[in-house]
Amino acid sequence: MRISELAAETDVPVATIKYYLREKLLPEGERTSATQAVYGPAHVERLRLIRALADSGVGIAASRRVITALDDPPANPSHLLGMAHTAVSPPVDAALDLTAAAALISRWGWQPESCDPQQVAGVARALGTLDRAGFTVPETTMDAYLAGIRRMVEAEIDAIPTTSSDAAVRYVVLGTVLVEPLLLALRRVAEELVSGERFGDAGS
Amino acid sequence: MRISELAAETDVPVATIKYYLREKLLPEGERTSATQAVYGPAHVERLRLIRALADSGVGIAASRRVITALDDPPANPSHLLGMAHTAVSPPVDAALDLTAAAALISRWGWQPESCDPQQVAGVARALGTLDRAGFTVPETTMDAYLAGIRRMVEAEIDAIPTTSSDAAVRYVVLGTVLVEPLLLALRRVAEELVSGERFGDAGS
Numbered sequence: 001m002r003i004s005e006l007a008a009e010t011d012v013p014v015a016t017i018k019y020y021l022r023e024k025l026l027p028e029g030e031r032t033s034a035t036q037a038v039y040g041p042a043h044v045e046r047l048r049l050i051r052a053l054a055d056s057g058v059g060i061a062a063s064r065r066v067i068t069a070l071d072d073p074p075a076n077p078s079h080l081l082g083m084a085h086t087a088v089s090p091p092v093d094a095a096l097d098l099t100a101a102a103a104l105i106s107r108w109g110w111q112p113e114s115c116d117p118q119q120v121a122g123v124a125r126a127l128g129t130l131d132r133a134g135f136t137v138p139e140t141t142m143d144a145y146l147a148g149i150r151r152m153v154e155a156e157i158d159a160i161p162t163t164s165s166d167a168a169v170r171y172v173v174l175g176t177v178l179v180e181p182l183l184l185a186l187r188r189v190a191e192e193l194v195s196g197e198r199f200g201d202a203g204s
Numbered sequence: 205m206r207i208s209e210l211a212a213e214t215d216v217p218v219a220t221i222k223y224y225l226r227e228k229l230l231p232e233g234e235r236t237s238a239t240q241a242v243y244g245p246a247h248v249e250r251l252r253l254i255r256a257l258a259d260s261g262v263g264i265a266a267s268r269r270v271i272t273a274l275d276d277p278p279a280n281p282s283h284l285l286g287m288a289h290t291a292v293s294p295p296v297d298a299a300l301d302l303t304a305a306a307a308l309i310s311r312w313g314w315q316p317e318s319c320d321p322q323q324v325a326g327v328a329r330a331l332g333t334l335d336r337a338g339f340t341v342p343e344t345t346m347d348a349y350l351a352g353i354r355r356m357v358e359a360e361i362d363a364i365p366t367t368s369s370d371a372a373v374r375y376v377v378l379g380t381v382l383v384e385p386l387l388l389a390l391r392r393v394a395e396e397l398v399s400g401e402r403f404g405d406a407g408s
Contacts (some may be wrong), residue, residue: 052337122389133256144359148352151393155348174339176306185326
């Protein structure tokens with residue numbers, strides 16, 4: 001199909017498609033003349049992925065890294081998760097104090113040193129923000145966070161498809177990034193409903 | 205203290221403080237002359253809050269709504285949660301199909317109609333993004349998400365301070381918004397560690 005048909009099929013404007021082509025998020029179509037190229041189903045699928053990443057707040061540079069990880073995946077699913085995380089996480093700030101984050105991770109019974117410093121730094125940044133706002137998560141709530149997240153993640157990892165490496169790559173890379181807004185949205189719904197139950201005022 | 209001292213105390217540049225004053229995020233100081241005003245501990249605390257909201261990716265307009273909710277809170281903690289959520293959630297798009305989101309919420313045993321449509325819409329948007337990317341969350345994983353989130357939220361709501369309404373307001377409004385990056389960061393760490401356990405390659 002031509003670029004105009006690709007735009008109609010995916011509901012992405014031609015100008016935006018050209019931008020993604022320039023940014024190398026979308027591979028070139030097959031040239032049919034100096035000014036024309038044709039696109040196939042792989043372009044449709046890739047465009048949907050780019051839009052989904054954008055919808056999830058993933059920027060252009062991080063999207064390019066996610067797509068690179070999809071196109072050229074490492075063999076081990078454990079490395080794959082690391083690549084997906086690295087792609088969408090900011091670089092480590094050397095000045096960041098990781099002590100509190102490492103202590104929190106230890107409560108899971110894991111060695112913080114076993115973990116990618118970029119992800120420990122993510123926890124440290126989040127704790128720093130809470131700290132600067134003068135907000136303390138009560139111990140019992142933090143315990144529930146650690147237990148709840150562990151339970152969710154074990155189910156995620158157990159469900160990694162083992163039938164094809166393509167499916168595994170897609171599942172890990174997209175599941176990591178695109179599921180985040182769903183979890184936050186479900187938390188807000190649950191907060192309203194549980195608080196309605198506790199304070200006898202559901203639904204207002 | 206003067207604005208320069210406030211800047212030194214909070215590590216926020218004077219120009220940024222003036223911007224927050226213009227945007228009404230920060231209340232005016234007490235005027236001592238036509239060109240001078242003095243600021244107190246409440247300004248320091250408010251500035252830390254504004255920075256924490258910005259660090260969490262909350263924009264100026266949403267921050268103003270959060271601060272309004274803090275300054276003029278409703279009496280019922282259940283309403284308060286609603287106000288905090290409304291402040292930081294985008295408006296409902298009437299064209300959004302809420303069917304799948306409502307079905308998901310029903311799996312908790314709650315009536316989706318009891319829930320703020322803005323929050324149901326948040327779930328619908330997140331599901332739509334996954335759908336457009338061609339990503340399906342496996343049923344067992346979704347069950348684990350629902351169970352894990354419910355457990356975390358019950359602990360959150362049980363820990364709402366009842367000693368003072370100020371403390372309750374602060375806890376609910378900030379806990380809702382500022383804890384989100386912590387949960388996502390902890391999930392990424394857990395994903396790497398559980399995947400390392402399962403695939404025998406922790407720490408790489």
